[in-house]
Amino acid sequence: MSQPAAMPTLWRCILGAACFGAILLSSPWPGPQAVFHAFLVLALASGFESPLAAMLWAAAGGWILEGSLRMYPHLGGTALANMTLCLLAQWHFRNRPPDSRTAYWGQLAAFSLGHFVLIHLLVRLAAGPHAWGWGWLWTLVTIPVWGTLSLRMHLPARRR
């Protein structure tokens, strides 16, 4: 019985570049931008085999997000939070692959909340106090969409 092949690295890179563009272009709308950002970090970058590649994609996403906003006096907090949550999610999904869609959604929701809190803390550490915003709500609400799209990347190999 033949198994479907995992997503090729080239397609992951194209999807990541598209996320970069989406983050950059959606800077006037913080809600959709938070969704693209969370998808890039928690779903796409954490699906890379190499932790170094995952960290680089996540860090680049953070820098692009902060650079597109042009409002922080000192950048780097989002990138560090991205790297941390990306490594954590990669380790988690590698050791405990999701068995079902709803479980995967739940895990993504937990990681999204943790990601959001960590971003807020590290940006506060780097750049000072800032508003919370509603990006976290947009992220949680749209998890069924982007979580379903990224589910194949994190399923166990036997189920892909």
Place this chain on the structure above:
Amino acid sequence: MRPRPWGWNPVGRRRYAILVLYVGHLGWITLGHGHGSRWQAMLETLSWPVQKISAPLLRSRAQRAERAGSLQRAQYELAMLRQRLESIQKENAQQAPRLIEAEEAIRTLALKKQVPLEMKAARVLVNVRSAPFGGMILDQGLDAGLVRDQGVFCPEGVVGRIWEVSQRESSLLPLDAYNASTAVMLAQSRATGVLQGVGPGRAEIRYIGGQEVVQIGEPVYTSGLDRVFPRGLLVGHVVGTRPQGAELQVDVALAAPLNRVHQVLILPPQPRIDLAVPAAPPKEGKVKP
């Protein structure tokens, strides 16, 4: 054999890269927040070798710029000084004739005070000695009481005599004119003769006996026998002798600078012979009260 996770192999290098990336970001947001003095200190520490290397270069560049500035200032000052020098030279050139005439007037005045005669001072208006039968034109004439054959001299020596007199000017016959004759005597031998002009600045003494001993450089004075000049005014110096028959012809270089004399003194008509006149011309620019 399983590779060591923190060794220098592909797995270890990936781990090191992750560590550097993570720690770098952590340091970046930790040190970057707040006051910038820490970053400044870190950057200064990192840039210390570059600063050490570039400091002499910057110093030399600053010194070169300073030297260039000094050179420009010096060139500007030099140009100003040259301009000032040119203006001074131009002013001096304009003032030179007046200065010479003033000095000559001072010496003439000094001589006038030393000679115990009532003399008149006059200016030479025109000097046409180079022309054939030319002479000098003075600015005094009948109005000043001048008559023919009055002696004329300057601080350096005898110049000539009045030849013709008009109402306001008079012409002067210089000593070196071919038709000029003046009674003279030699300073050492006291031999007397007649001085006749032979050319510009030159004259010769006639009627000197062949047995007379005449030395080169010997002064020649007026003898006063022609009743035009008193005895003892300097005429010139002997520059050569040559026997001619029974006579001894004596070549004389005239003492008065006839080409550039501007101020002269006019003796009274037929002055006394025995006057105590100074043997040497007065020193320049000194007037005794």
